[in-house]
Structures are given as structure tokens and as C-alpha cells.
Amino acid sequence: PPCRRVCTCQKCIRTGDIENIGKTARHGTFFEMLGNFSFGDYFKSEAIAWSWEFLTSPEWVGIDPDKLYPSIYLDDDEAFEIWNKEIGIPAERIFRFGKADNFWEHGTGPCGPCSEVYFDRGEKYSCGRPDCTVGCECDRYIEVWNNVFSQFNNQGDGTYTELATKNIDTGMGLERLAVVCQGVDSLFDVDTVMNITDKVSEITGATYGSSHATDVSLRVITDHIRSATFMIGDGVLPSNEGRGYVLRRLLRRAARHGKLLGVNEPFLYRVCDTVIHENREAYPDLLEKQSYITRVIKTEEDSFARTIDGGMRILAELMEEMKAKNETVLPGADAFRLYDTYGFPLDLTEDILADAGMAADTEGFGALMDEQRERARAARGDMSEAWAGIDLGLDNTPTMFLGYDTLEAGGKVLAMVAENELSMTLRAGESGFVILDRTPFYAEMGGQSADHGVLKLGNAEFAVSDVQKNKGGKYLHHGKMISGELLLGQEVSASVDASRRAAIMRAHSATHLLHAALISTLGDHVHQAGSLV
Missing domain, CATH: 3.30.930.10 (Bira Bifunctional Protein; Domain 2)
Known part of the structure; x- marks a missing residue:
């Protein structure tokens, strides 16, 4: 420090x-x-x-x-x-x-x-x-x-x-x-926070203090819109993973409580102006990003509005069936159908069920999610995922990367994988991975695509179509044997496709230049969510 x-x-x-x-x-x-x-x-x-x-x-x-x-x-x-x-x-x-x-x-x-x-x-x-x-x-x-x-x-x-x-x-x-x-009852009664609740009450028509259920909804909306405003101001955007999912979950929980208060159109974006007003002196950057924050919240509300009504209707029907059968746990298959077909997140399903003294079979839901991921992984033919569970039997020494200084270099074959198993040889027509002790090939990382090229030894030629780096720093050259065969321990000549590397470098640099230009033109709120060029 x-x-x-x-x-x-x-x-x-x-x-x-x-x-x-x-x-x-x-x-x-x-x-x-x-x-x-x-x-x-x-x-x-x-x-x-x-x-x-x-x-x-x-x-x-x-x-x-x-x-x-x-x-x-x-x-x-x-x-x-x-x-x-x-x-x-x-x-x-x-x-x-x-x-x-x-x-x-x-x-x-x-x-x-x-x-x-x-x-x-x-x-x-x-x-x-x-x-x-x-x-x-x-x-x-x-x-x-x-x-x-x-x-x-x-x-x-x-x-x-x-x-x-x-x-x-x-x-x-x-x-x-x-x-x-x-000397107030709760953190929601603190003056600056209560001013936000007052705005929510003004929009929804709900009166704070009229009932416990109403107060809970008003507080949830107040709390969640405060969080969402600050998160977006700090560059977080709604998504289905990581911080973005936390933001999406908060906005959707708040929208659902708006429904409970009788609000059937987007309204949260109108509250964030009050959040910014109450915090503008301590956090002036919120004022600078006000229109951007409002736009992000409105867009997410519009998106969720297209799914929430259908999901809540289906869930209400399922809950009525459960009550008729004296059941309290929603089957995982039903929870998954709400998520997969209607875009209804599991945590929102759990919230609604909990209010009625019910619960969801989260284990069953998780198992179906895992099955879906496996199907998607198989459809992609993601060889690196298939490789992930194989023990190469190598030490923790990372592959030596030479690609900043040269596009051609010799390297020793330390391990090979074919048909998801370690192999002593790769023969013509077989696909797999080759791990070298040193390589000029750039592995996909930092938003930049991997190099392509060839590994050669005599008449043996392995066409490299992808390169990934594992957690131990080993470079995995994925491709197909075009001719001949490779044996474990052989020294090969690794050659990168120079024209492709140059094109990737130009495109990757262009994304950074474009990002800088957008920030310069539109403001600091511009956020690059990812790239693969």
C-alpha cells in the first residue's frame, strides 16, 4: 500500500x-x-x-x-x-x-x-x-x-x-x-434512502407503512435499484454469468416486486434518477453516466417484461396443482422448463415459491442444466473440454512461448492426445492434441484468436487449427495429421501461418483503437464486454 x-x-x-x-x-x-x-x-x-x-x-x-x-x-x-x-x-x-x-x-x-x-x-x-x-x-x-x-x-x-x-x-x-x-427504524428509513422509497411509492401508488407485504416490496425495490445504479455506473452490464448475473438478478427481483404492487410496465429506470440525485455529491461520476445508466436499466426491464408474465402465469398454475396434491416441492423438470422455455430464472422461481411456503427441487434442476451443458459441449465438439480431464503425466513446467520473437522454432513432443486418451503416436487422418516443450504458436487468450500453422518432421505433417493454454501453462496444439506419423519424444519444426498472425494482430489492435474512439466520442461509460479476433 x-x-x-x-x-x-x-x-x-x-x-x-x-x-x-x-x-x-x-x-x-x-x-x-x-x-x-x-x-x-x-x-x-x-x-x-x-x-x-x-x-x-x-x-x-x-x-x-x-x-x-x-x-x-x-x-x-x-x-x-x-x-x-x-x-x-x-x-x-x-x-x-x-x-x-x-x-x-x-x-x-x-x-x-x-x-x-x-x-x-x-x-x-x-x-x-x-x-x-x-x-x-x-x-x-x-x-x-x-x-x-x-x-x-x-x-x-x-x-x-x-x-x-x-x-x-x-x-x-x-x-x-x-x-x-x-434514530430511525431501519436502514430504509435513513433520509437519503427514504427519499428513494418515496419515489418508488409515487410511481407505484403504494403507501409505505400500510402493510408488511407492501413495505417488503418497497424496500426490495429501493435496495435493488440502489445496487443496480452503482453497479452499472462501475461498468457492470446485465448478463447470465458473474457480476452481470448478480445485476440481472437484482433488476428482475425488483421488477417482480413491482408486479406485486400492481405495476405492469417498466418503472425502475425512472427511480434511478432519484438514486443518482441522492448520491451525486459523493459520487459525481453517477451524474455523468446518468443517461447511460437509465438506458441500461430500461433495456433490461423491456427484455424481462417479455418473459415475466408468461413465466409467472405458468408458475401460478403449477403451484395450484401442487396445492391440490398437498405437495410443497416443485419438480426440477418444471423449474427447468420455466428457465429453458420461458427465460424464468431459478432464483426468481424460488422467491415466489418461498412466499407460499414452498421450494424447488434445485438438485433436479441442476442435473438438467448439466445435461444441457453436456449436449451443447458435444454439439460444439469442444476438444479442449474433452481433454480437460486427462492426466498428461507431465511436470508443472509451462510451455516456453517463443512467438513474440519468431514464427518458427523447434520443439520436443512431450505428450499427445487422440480419441480423448494419451497416445504414443498420431497417424495420418487422426485428430488430437500435441504438447511441445517450446512453441512459437500463440494460444487463444486476452480476446485474441489462436495461431494456425503446421508441425513438421520429414514427411510427417500436423496441421494446427487451434491452440489453448491449460492452467499449468501447457500449450495444447489441436489439429489433424495430414501425412506420416508423429512419435512421442520426437523433435518437430513448428511453423506459424505468418499472414494469418499479421491479420489477427491488425484486427485485435483495431478493436482497442475502436474502443478508445468510442470512449472519446461517447464517454467513459463505454464498456468492452469481450472480443475474439
């Missing part, structure tokens, strides 16, 4: 608990995470003291100290001593929790205990259980601060070693802090 002490405000999207959105006071898919970090500088004592000062001092947030409760990891006596002796928190107000709650780790690498600070919102928000206290899942005690003490290294075998350089990683949700400071 540029400094050993760093402070940040990060825009975050989290969908792991999406089913809770709108139903609780503290769950949201979009939030701004405030953080202060130490990389080998200050540590536990300073981090705890400064967090307490920031939260309680009238100069900063000014929260009543009697309403705050720290928690620590079960065995972190050092943190207990700091809270108890240095800060002056009575022992009975310090809560010890186990690994699930107060130990931060993600697989191997740096990890450590953490210390959270909870705010008591009062009896009004309690679940009413006699044992309701800090750590309860209800809305009374809300976490506002988390100090992570990265002091160990997870070795991956159940053991931990001390880090030579210890670090601090702090997280504080801005929306949760605003809930506390403004």
Missing part, C-alpha cells in the same frame, strides 16, 4: 442473504463500508481506543457509551484487558463469542480474532425472549463497528502461526451508523 495507515469508503454489493432484504432493519445488498487499516503500524490497543473515541466522543459521532457493548473472540484475553482496563468497560458488558462470530478467516493466509461494537436500540426492537442480549438475531442490538486483528497465518492444516507483521482491518457500515445517529 502507499501508506502504512489507510482509510477507505468502499461501495459494496453483497447478496448472500438476499432473502432477508426488506424483512429486517439491517440487511441490504448495497452498502458503503468505512474502514481504517494498519499495515504493520498501530495494532490492537490503538485500534480499540480510537474506535471507542470515534463512536462516543461529542467531537465525532457522540453515541451514548452506556448503549454500546463490545464483543471479543472467546480466547482473546488481550482484547478483553484493553476494553476492561484501558477503556474502562465493565467485564459484564464485554461479550465473548466463538469462531463463527468473532474470528475472521477465509481459507489459508492472514487471519485473526475480531472485536465488534454493538448498539442497544432499546426494548422497542427486542424479540421479547428472556435471553435476548448482545448477539441475538433480532433488531435490538445492531453491530456498528468491527475491528479485525490480523495476527495469525492459517497454514491450511488446522494450525496457526504468528504473523511477523500484524495488521488492522476495520469495517463500519455507513448505513447502519446512520440508522443509529438518526
Whole structure:
């Protein structure tokens, strides 16, 4: 990092608990995470003291100290001593929790205990259980601060070693802090967020506070349109995979809740203007991209509108049949038909079923999806996929790529694959893969197509029609033996089709020039989703 002490405000999207959105006071898919970090500088004592000062001092947030409760990891006596002796928190107000709650780790690498600070919102928000206290899942005690003490290294075998350089990683949700400071019921009642909900209410005609179901729908729409606006502003576009699918899922969930409120035409794009207005000072780039963001949302709404009505009608009929049979699980085949025929995503099917106390057979759905992928893979004749499960029996040394300096080079045949099996020879007429120790052939990557050419040895000629690079860095020359035969261990002459390489280079460079020209002409929102030239 540029400094050993760093402070940040990060825009975050989290969908792991999406089913809770709108139903609780503290769950949201979009939030701004405030953080202060130490990389080998200050540590536990300073981090705890400064967090307490920031939260309680009238100069900063000014929260009543009697309403705050720290928690620590079960065995972190050092943190207990700091809270108890240095800060002056009575022992009975310090809560010890186990690994699930107060130990931060993600697989191997740096990890450590953490210390959270909870705010008591009062009896009004309690679940009413006699044992309701800090750590309860209800809305009374809300976490506002988390100090992570990265002091160990997870070795991956159940053991931990001390880090030579210890670090601090702090997280504080801005929306949760605003809930506390403004004294409102939920993050949806924070002034800037409520202004978005008011806009949704204006468009839908639904009144916030009229019923639980209405409130949930208004909150879901508000939350999801906030996330979508920021995601698109950061260059994410709706798609069927990765971040793009997260965006598409959020927009479609929001559209479905619009349907529940009686809105039967695209409307989300009209709300994003309010989202941008409420965040324009902190994020002026949203204002610059406003027309683009609006257009992307409108296009996605129009697309989904063509499928949602048919899908919801079919699903409603299936649910009626299930009720008549006293069944609660929708067969995987039906869920797959909704997806494959009507473009109705599984997660939306699950949402609708869950509202009725039902569920979908996700395993059955997954099995049918796998079958479809296999059929598509077979139809493509994707040899590299077929090869993927074969153990070449080679070490991890990657193929030496020489293609930046020469288009012709000698290479040793390390392995060959024919008919999806390792082979000692390739004979005339056979197709397969040849793996060399060194090659001038460029493998398909970075949006640039692979080289074509030939491998030769005497009268043996192997025509290369594709080159792929596996995870170990081995170059897989796919093609067909035109004449003669190749044997394992032979030295061959590898020759790239020079005119084709030059044409590919021109076309690939042209895509970058075109992208630059589009950005210059249309603006920074232009995003290249991919290329293969």
C-alpha cells in the first residue's frame, strides 16, 4: 500500500442473504463500508481506543457509551484487558463469542480474532425472549463497528502461526451508523434512502407503512435499484454469468416486486434518477453516466417484461396443482422448463415459491442444466473440454512461448492426445492434441484468436487449427495429421501461418483503437464486454 495507515469508503454489493432484504432493519445488498487499516503500524490497543473515541466522543459521532457493548473472540484475553482496563468497560458488558462470530478467516493466509461494537436500540426492537442480549438475531442490538486483528497465518492444516507483521482491518457500515445517529427504524428509513422509497411509492401508488407485504416490496425495490445504479455506473452490464448475473438478478427481483404492487410496465429506470440525485455529491461520476445508466436499466426491464408474465402465469398454475396434491416441492423438470422455455430464472422461481411456503427441487434442476451443458459441449465438439480431464503425466513446467520473437522454432513432443486418451503416436487422418516443450504458436487468450500453422518432421505433417493454454501453462496444439506419423519424444519444426498472425494482430489492435474512439466520442461509460479476433 502507499501508506502504512489507510482509510477507505468502499461501495459494496453483497447478496448472500438476499432473502432477508426488506424483512429486517439491517440487511441490504448495497452498502458503503468505512474502514481504517494498519499495515504493520498501530495494532490492537490503538485500534480499540480510537474506535471507542470515534463512536462516543461529542467531537465525532457522540453515541451514548452506556448503549454500546463490545464483543471479543472467546480466547482473546488481550482484547478483553484493553476494553476492561484501558477503556474502562465493565467485564459484564464485554461479550465473548466463538469462531463463527468473532474470528475472521477465509481459507489459508492472514487471519485473526475480531472485536465488534454493538448498539442497544432499546426494548422497542427486542424479540421479547428472556435471553435476548448482545448477539441475538433480532433488531435490538445492531453491530456498528468491527475491528479485525490480523495476527495469525492459517497454514491450511488446522494450525496457526504468528504473523511477523500484524495488521488492522476495520469495517463500519455507513448505513447502519446512520440508522443509529438518526434514530430511525431501519436502514430504509435513513433520509437519503427514504427519499428513494418515496419515489418508488409515487410511481407505484403504494403507501409505505400500510402493510408488511407492501413495505417488503418497497424496500426490495429501493435496495435493488440502489445496487443496480452503482453497479452499472462501475461498468457492470446485465448478463447470465458473474457480476452481470448478480445485476440481472437484482433488476428482475425488483421488477417482480413491482408486479406485486400492481405495476405492469417498466418503472425502475425512472427511480434511478432519484438514486443518482441522492448520491451525486459523493459520487459525481453517477451524474455523468446518468443517461447511460437509465438506458441500461430500461433495456433490461423491456427484455424481462417479455418473459415475466408468461413465466409467472405458468408458475401460478403449477403451484395450484401442487396445492391440490398437498405437495410443497416443485419438480426440477418444471423449474427447468420455466428457465429453458420461458427465460424464468431459478432464483426468481424460488422467491415466489418461498412466499407460499414452498421450494424447488434445485438438485433436479441442476442435473438438467448439466445435461444441457453436456449436449451443447458435444454439439460444439469442444476438444479442449474433452481433454480437460486427462492426466498428461507431465511436470508443472509451462510451455516456453517463443512467438513474440519468431514464427518458427523447434520443439520436443512431450505428450499427445487422440480419441480423448494419451497416445504414443498420431497417424495420418487422426485428430488430437500435441504438447511441445517450446512453441512459437500463440494460444487463444486476452480476446485474441489462436495461431494456425503446421508441425513438421520429414514427411510427417500436423496441421494446427487451434491452440489453448491449460492452467499449468501447457500449450495444447489441436489439429489433424495430414501425412506420416508423429512419435512421442520426437523433435518437430513448428511453423506459424505468418499472414494469418499479421491479420489477427491488425484486427485485435483495431478493436482497442475502436474502443478508445468510442470512449472519446461517447464517454467513459463505454464498456468492452469481450472480443475474439
